[in-house]
Every structure is written in structure tokens, then in C-alpha cells.
Amino acid sequence: MNYWFIINxxxxxPLTLEEVDRMDITPMTPAWRxxxxxxxxARDIPEVATILLAxxxxxxxxxxxxxxxxQPEPQYQQYQQQGWNPMQARYAQFAPQAASRQPxxxxxxxYLLWSILSTILCCTPLGIVAIIFSAKVSSAYSSGDMAKAxxxxxxxxxxxxxxxxxxxxSVPVSIICSAL
Amino acid sequence: MIRPATRTLLLIAIxxxxxxxxxxxxxxxxxxxxxxxxxxxxxxGYECPGCGSQRALHALLKGDISRAVGYNLLLAAAxxxxxxxxxxxxxxxxxxxxxxxxxGSTACYLTFAIVVGWTIIRNIFSI
Numbered sequence: 001m002n003y004w005f006i007i008n009x010x011x012x013x014p015l016t017l018e019e020v021d022r023m024d025i026t027p028m029t030p031a032w033r034x035x036x037x038x039x040x041x042a043r044d045i046p047e048v049a050t051i052l053l054a055x056x057x058x059x060x061x062x063x064x065x066x067x068x069x070x071q072p073e074p075q076y077q078q079y080q081q082q083g084w085n086p087m088q089a090r091y092a093q094f095a096p097q098a099a100s101r102q103p104x105x106x107x108x109x110x111y112l113l114w115s116i117l118s119t120i121l122c123c124t125p126l127g128i129v130a131i132i133f134s135a136k137v138s139s140a141y142s143s144g145d146m147a148k149a150x151x152x153x154x155x156x157x158x159x160x161x162x163x164x165x166x167x168x169x170s171v172p173v174s175i176i177c178s179a180l
Numbered sequence: 181m182i183r184p185a186t187r188t189l190l191l192i193a194i195x196x197x198x199x200x201x202x203x204x205x206x207x208x209x210x211x212x213x214x215x216x217x218x219x220x221x222x223x224x225g226y227e228c229p230g231c232g233s234q235r236a237l238h239a240l241l242k243g244d245i246s247r248a249v250g251y252n253l254l255l256a257a258a259x260x261x262x263x264x265x266x267x268x269x270x271x272x273x274x275x276x277x278x279x280x281x282x283x284g285s286t287a288c289y290l291t292f293a294i295v296v297g298w299t300i301i302r303n304i305f306s307i
Contacts, residue, residue, distance in 0.1 A: 009272070110283040112291065113265045119295055120230040120255055123218040128229075128295060135288030138280075174216040 003048065006030040006039070009106045017047060027052050028062045105146065108153035110137040114160045122167025130159035206241035210234040227306075229254055229299045253307070254298045 003020050004013030007029060015023065025031070027043035036045075043049045043059040056064050112134045119127030133156035141149035208215075220228040232252035239248040240256070249256045265282050272279035281287065301307070 107280070110288060112283050112288055113262055113269065115288075116258055116262060116265075116291060116295075120233055120252075120258060123220045123228045123230050125220075128292065131288055131292045131295065134283075135285045135292065137285075138283065138288075139285040142285075170219040171216045174219055174222065175214075177222065178214060178217060 002034050003045070004032045005042065006106070011105050017051075020048060021051050025052070026062055027057050027059050107138055107141040108150050110134040110153065111156045111160055115156060118160045118163035118167070122163045123170065124163050124166050126159050126163035126166060130156050130163060133159060202241065205234065205237045209238050211238075226303050227299070229295050229302075231302075253302075254295070 001017065002014035003017070004011060004015070005020075005023065005025055006012070007023070007025065012023070013032075025042050025048075027041060027049070029042040030039045031042040031045055031048060032039050033045055043052060043057075043062075049059060052059065058064070111130070115127060115130040115134045117127075118124075118130060133152050136152040137149050137156065140152055215234050218228055218231050220226070221231055230252070233255045236248040236251035236255045239245075239251060240259075245256070268275060268279040268282045
């Protein structure tokens with residue numbers, strides 16, 4: 001059985017259960033296992049929950065308990081009976097595609113902050129091009145085209161760098177022009 | 181990937197450069213001192229979306245918000261938004277929804293429309 005986790009926005013996996021034991025995961029870490037329809041919390045996978053309980057986590061609160069509970073098993077069942085899964089809504093964007101049956105990676109950065117900065121401070125039309133590429137990142141991602149999203153993200157990055165470099169070059173040029 | 185040591189150095193360099201820039205713009209008024217002029221404006225005669233940013237920055241650092249708005253309305257309006265965006269980027273683990281909505285397509289296209297609209301309007305009414 002293989003396991004995947006999303007730790008710090010990065011997909012980690014496939015891991016065996018022994019490797020999961022060594023990972024730094026909490027009960028709230030988004031997790032996925034072969035055969036599951038969607039991402040769940042780590043505590044929703046029984047064998048991972050057992051590992052977490054052994055590490056002294058409280059499955060209800062998600063925090064480490066002061067002392068390990070002597071009888072951890074009933075607590076997990078109690079949680080399971082509640083039957084709700086807030087992760088499903090929160091991490092719906094990472095949901096695996098039905099066709100590929102592989103968990104999807106987080107959206108690549110759109111660099112909107114840098115696009116705006118380069119537009120306002122560098123006085124070149126290149127920043128506006130970067131904003132357009134920023135916009136295309138998340139629309140490509142939400143349509144499931146990961147490769148295109150990555151391409152648009154790196155293009156936005158390229159135009160931001162070009163705008164900043166051109167803006168920096170323009171400073172001495174401008175000074176020389178006004179001196180003439 | 182950038183190595184952690186290089187990353188720290190880069191971060192220190194950026195912080196130093198920004199601090200130096202703020203000191204320069206806080207001390208000297210670009211309206212009276214010969215600061216580098218926008219190349220776009222020099223070449224085309226039109227004002228770019230960023231024109232007036234240097235004077236607006238000086239006014240902001242002096243605490244004169246109304247003068248900053250007069251020099252460049254877009255910069256004054258964009259600063260709070262960019263601060264929120266920076267916060268959302270740093271704390272995207274804690275607020276994944278906020279981060280997703282602020283960097284999503286809608287936000288980007290809206291930004292594009294505002295920048296282009298502002299450029300057209302400021303050149304027509306010369307503000």
C-alpha cells in the first residue's frame with residue numbers, strides 16, 4: 001500500500017507505512033492512499049491514525065497530548081462516528097483526477113504581487129504582460145492542465161524579471177539623457 | 181534550487197536595498213531633485229501606470245497621503261492590496277482560501293483591467 005501527504009504545499013510520496021512512521025505528520029496533514037476517492041486528513045486513514053496515536057497525538061484536537069493516552073483506540077472510533085471531513089472542502093483543489101487516479105499537486109505560484117510591483121515601479125509594458133500570464137496560471141490549473149499552469153507560471157516569472165532588468169537599465173539611460 | 185546560505189544573503193541584500201531606497205526617497209523630494217525620469221514617458225510623451233510613483237513615495241514617507249494620491253492614485257490604492265497579498269503569500273498554510281482567491285484568475289484579470297483603465301484615464305484627464 002502506498003501513501004501520499006501534502007507537507008508544506010509539496011506532495012510527498014509514495015511512502016510505505018514504515019516510511020510514514022518516520023515522517024513529520026500531524027492528524028490534520030492532508031493524506032491520500034491507493035484506492036481512496038479523495039484527499040482526507042491523516043487521522044482518517046486507520047493505520048496512519050494508529051501511528052499518530054503512538055506518537056502521542058490527540059486525533060480530535062490535532063495536537064500532541066501531554067502524556068500518551070493509555071487507551072487510544074476508542075478515541076479514534078469516536079471521531080470516526082462523527083462522520084465529517086472538513087479537508088474535503090478545504091483541499092478540494094488537490095483532489096485526484098478520476099482518470100489518472102493520482103493526487104494532484106498544488107497550484108504553481110502566479111506571482112501577482114511581483115507582476116503589480118514590476119508594472120508600477122519599472123515603467124515598462126512588460127509588467128502588464130506578466131499580469132496576463134499570472135491570470136492564466138490558476139485558470140489552467142483549475143481546468144486540470146498542470147503542464148500549462150507550470151508554463152504560464154514560469155512565463156510570468158520571465159516577464160517580471162525582464163521588466164525589472166529593463167527598469168534597472170532605464171535608470172542610468174534616463175540620467176544620461178537628462179544630462180545631455 | 182537556491183541554497184539556504186545564498187537565500188539568506190539575498191534576503192539581507194534585498195532588505196538593505198529597500199531600506200536604502202526608503203531613506204533616499206524619504207530625504208529627497210523627487211519633485212525638486214533630478215531623479216531618473218520614466219523612460220516610457222520620455223519616449224512616448226504619455227504617462228505610464230507608474231508615473232508619479234517616486235513623488236508619491238516621498239509624500240507617503242512624509243505622511244502626506246492626499247499628496248501621494250494626487251501624484252499616483254494607483255500606487256496609493258495598490259499598497260494596501262499588495263500588503264494583503266504579501267501576507268496571504270507568507271501565511272498561505274493558514275489561509276489557503278484567501279491565498280487562492282487573491283492570486284486566482286479573477287484577481288489577476290481585475291488587476292489588469294484596473295491598470296489599463298487607470299493608464300487610459302490618467303492620460304485623458306491628465307491626472
